Amino acid sequence: MPDTELTTKIMKAVDDGLQEQIDYTAELVRLPSLRGQEATAQDFMARSMKERGYTVDRWKINVEDIQNLPGFSPVHISYDDAWNVVGSHRPNNAKGKSLILNGHIDVVPTGPLDMWTRPPFDSYVDGDWLYGRGAGDMKAGLAINLYAVDALRRLGYMPAGDIHFQSVVEEECTGNGALACLQRGYRADTAIITEPSGDRLGSAQVGVMWFQVKVRGRPAHVAYAGSGSNAIEACFPIIEALHGLEAEWNKDRHPMFHDEEHPINFVVSKIEGGDWTSSVPAWCTFDMRISCYPGQDLADVRRAVEETVAGAARKSSFLANNPPQIVYHGFQAEGYVLEGGEEGQDLLKSCHKTVYGEELQKRIFTGTTDARFYGLYANIPAMVYGPKSTEIHGFDERVSIESIRKVTQSVALFIADWCGLEKAA
Helix, strand or coil: CCCHHHHHHHHHHHHHCHHHHHHHHHHHHCCCCECCCCHHHHHHHHHHHHHCCCEEEEEECCHHHHCCCCCCCCCCCCCCCCEEEEEEECCCCCCCCCEEEEEECCECCCCCHHHCCCCCCCCEEECCEEECCCHHHHHHHHHHHHHHHHHHHHCCEEECCCEEEEEECCCCCCCHHHHHHHHCCCCCCEEEECCCCCCCEEEEECEEEEEEEEEECECCEHHHHHHCECHHHHHHHHHHHHHHHHHHHHHCCCHHHCCCCCCCCCEEEEEEECCCCCECCCEEEEEEEEEECCCCCHHHHHHHHHHHHHHHHCCCHHHHHCCCEEEEEEEEECCEECCCCHHHHHHHHHHHHHHHCCCCCEEEECCCCCHHHHHHHCCCCEEEECCCEECCCCCCCEEEHHHHHHHHHHHHHHHHHHCCEEECC
16 A cells, blocks of 8 residues: 555545546446447547557457457357457556456446436436446446546656556447457456446356247137147246246355345346237247356356256147257356455455445455456456446446545555556656
């Protein structure tokens, strides 16, 4: 940790730039960056990094470059406009340790607009809260990464170790953006991902898998419905069987998830089928997101899914001879436990205690983050540490401004110690 006087100055420097930081975050939220529409927001991030004097690397992800790497998730959507941005700070005299500060620019769909209090990309402040789709997940984190170093610069210092500011796409559906950063060669002694963790340190996260189940039926006029096979209704027992597998995995828990009420969640997230209201539907496809524990082999997870679907299908005379098809797309993400990197963890705990006046608590994630890529495939301890946010992926998403302030202070103190400081040019 920096000495007491410098610590106080760094924390005040964050406060001095807080209003600008909140305004910047709101401006970033107002740039819709739904999947496939991130380019404008990435241009904004690239300009922000260039204005700060960082070397900017902006590139379009090439699936062929990453498809054979560990951690790759299959894609069925175009990557023609999938851009990553990395800004790199390199000191004049490197003497400190290096750091990756990672965040994702992509946000999830808004859902029905009439269920938001105000339009989802009309970012605004009300009390302690900054509202808007992506405000918490995770544009506040992207701003934290930049403004933590800005606070040091305000005092006439810059980090004395390499820092890579990463703004990646695809975190919400594959993680291939973070994987592309590894393929590009970006490495560091540790990484901080400023995901909304509620002012806590992410110590474990589940694996996540996406798949579709395609079910066929036999069409008939509804007046003679009994002569057909209803593909939509045939999905219901398959879904029920998959929820049975979910229940089994929740009973047999990974030790890290012992205290979680319901760590494994299988969610039917999309369903469509049929062609005509007066015809027995001949087809139905449903999408499901499932989770698994760290250490579970994804091949075993897929096998369990396939056996469960097949077992349910065999109970239908039609499906027994016309088995459903399973298509994997999107997340094929392993679970991750933060192990190693005790020096970085201890420093972050110390910085957090200085800012908050209390010990840093751990958080178990029942979702996934990009931390797995660094920890599992690059031997880079990845610490998930970010602000308090509510309604992420829901209506009226919001992030706490006071939490933004404190997390920025903690990250700034961490950088000052981890990377060291040198006089700004």
